[in-house]
Amino acid sequence: MNPASAQALASHRFGLSQISLASVGADPRAWVMGQLQRPALLDTRDLPDSTSVTETTRRLRQMPEPDGEVRQRLREGNQQALRLRWQHQIETPTPVYERWVMFWANHFTVAATKGATLGMVWPFENEAIRPHATGRFATLLRAATVHPGMLLYLDNAQSIGPQSRQGQRRGRGLNENLARELLELHTVGVRAGYTQTDVRELARLLTGWTVGNEQRPAPGFVAALHEPGVKQVMGRSYGEGPQALDEVLTDLARHPATAEHLAHKLVQHFVADEPPAALTKAVARRYQDTDGDLLQVADALFGHEQAWALHPPGKVRRPEELMLSAHRLLQMPMGRPERALADLTAMGQAVGRAPSPQGWPDRQDDWLGPDALLKRVEWAMSMGRGAGNLADARQLADLAWGPALSTDTRQQIARAESGAQALTLLLASPEFQRR
Numbered sequence: 001m002n003p004a005s006a007q008a009l010a011s012h013r014f015g016l017s018q019i020s021l022a023s024v025g026a027d028p029r030a031w032v033m034g035q036l037q038r039p040a041l042l043d044t045r046d047l048p049d050s051t052s053v054t055e056t057t058r059r060l061r062q063m064p065e066p067d068g069e070v071r072q073r074l075r076e077g078n079q080q081a082l083r084l085r086w087q088h089q090i091e092t093p094t095p096v097y098e099r100w101v102m103f104w105a106n107h108f109t110v111a112a113t114k115g116a117t118l119g120m121v122w123p124f125e126n127e128a129i130r131p132h133a134t135g136r137f138a139t140l141l142r143a144a145t146v147h148p149g150m151l152l153y154l155d156n157a158q159s160i161g162p163q164s165r166q167g168q169r170r171g172r173g174l175n176e177n178l179a180r181e182l183l184e185l186h187t188v189g190v191r192a193g194y195t196q197t198d199v200r201e202l203a204r205l206l207t208g209w210t211v212g213n214e215q216r217p218a219p220g221f222v223a224a225l226h227e228p229g230v231k232q233v234m235g236r237s238y239g240e241g242p243q244a245l246d247e248v249l250t251d252l253a254r255h256p257a258t259a260e261h262l263a264h265k266l267v268q269h270f271v272a273d274e275p276p277a278a279l280t281k282a283v284a285r286r287y288q289d290t291d292g293d294l295l296q297v298a299d300a301l302f303g304h305e306q307a308w309a310l311h312p313p314g315k316v317r318r319p320e321e322l323m324l325s326a327h328r329l330l331q332m333p334m335g336r337p338e339r340a341l342a343d344l345t346a347m348g349q350a351v352g353r354a355p356s357p358q359g360w361p362d363r364q365d366d367w368l369g370p371d372a373l374l375k376r377v378e379w380a381m382s383m384g385r386g387a388g389n390l391a392d393a394r395q396l397a398d399l400a401w402g403p404a405l406s407t408d409t410r411q412q413i414a415r416a417e418s419g420a421q422a423l424t425l426l427l428a429s430p431e432f433q434r435r
Helices: 003-014 028-037 050-062 068-091 095-107 121-132 137-146 148-153 165-170 177-186 196-206 243-254 256-270 277-289 294-302 319-330 338-346 370-387 393-404 407-414 419-427
Strands: 231-233 236-238
Touching: 003 028, 003 095, 003 393, 028 095, 028 294, 050 068, 050 121, 050 148, 068 095, 068 121, 068 319, 068 338, 095 121, 095 256, 095 319, 121 137, 121 148, 137 148, 137 177, 137 243, 137 294, 177 196, 196 231, 196 243, 231 243, 236 243, 243 256, 256 277, 256 294, 277 294, 319 338, 319 370, 319 393, 338 370, 370 419, 393 407, 393 419, 407 419
Parallel strands: none
Antiparallel strands: 231 236
16 A cells, blocks of 8 residues: 555544645554554543533422523533534544544443433543543443443433342332443443343442432442342352442453454444454454553554555445544634534434434444435535635645545546535545545
8 A cells, every 4th residue: 555545544544534644644553553642632621520410410300390591501511512522623633532532432322312411421421431542441441331421321320229228118129221231332242142140130230339419429339229149240250349340340341252342343433344354353362462451452453454454435434523524624613513413413413312322333324325325415515615715625635635536536526616516526525425
């Protein structure tokens, strides 16, 4: 592969599109890995945190009638966080790191699809995912599992051990949602051979981990809610008490099936819908050899020759990636997020509101239905009309793709009747729609 093609893959496949391939430099792999080793961090100091959101949400639940002011405060906090996040991703010199964070935030999905999590999506990403995205997977796993956003989204905050002190008094019982997704989605995967009994035993172990209340504002472990006794999960025994959580998460993180599950998802997201077997095995092996060191896992992924090979027709960009890449190429500030959110929802990605705990899908069949294609073209036309004078699309295409731009796309842009049409054609082109 020639150097310009490798630069284009680094820019568009692994990043969020550089305005010029020259910014990638002579060593694209070093450009990619350097961002993970020295990321430009998002400043979250002025954003709502999970404690303030939990208190606001609790007030909302306690009101006999819906309170518009409280809901508006949650909405404004979401918009503030999303606007800051998007602007950071548009301006950041380390877009590969942002893609890495987006992958893990989607892997551990929390969605604002229920009242308890209306304001939790971005505090969850900022507190559980970003600080641990390049550490050990076991640490990231624990941070995600016990964060109030996850405890509320997957209902563990309402799960009570039937034989616990509170369970015997209140007549309430287990909720298995977090236990099920912890096994199926977050760690070993559906093919690992666990049973419904394992799910139930893990749910028993997870009882007691809950969010705060008026008497105890901080989230954590409440012994009065915890199911007593030994639990058996996937052939291992765990005692009662808070330490069992760390023990089971460590074992799940080290399970060979977890290495395989994560490797498959990483390669499918960053490289190809049908992950190359050699690359998937290499990533899984590095995960096991380094006890889940995510920087080492990234090195195995981005350092493998198959990650830099062409896998026609290429990965389809999710709508949010399209929008961020377009703004980066045009050096165009985001502004208020309402219009962008409407456009993304029309294209099938209501950001912050993933349809299930599985998160946003990763295969082209999930994104390229007839209506979705039409919405993508309409978005490209709208961007072309609004931003056609911000840049010369012909020059931009040459700078941002170089020889990786197909002759057909180059000719179509060259024949455009206006700057707006030229930009529309670029944004609707296979080179931009795929990575």
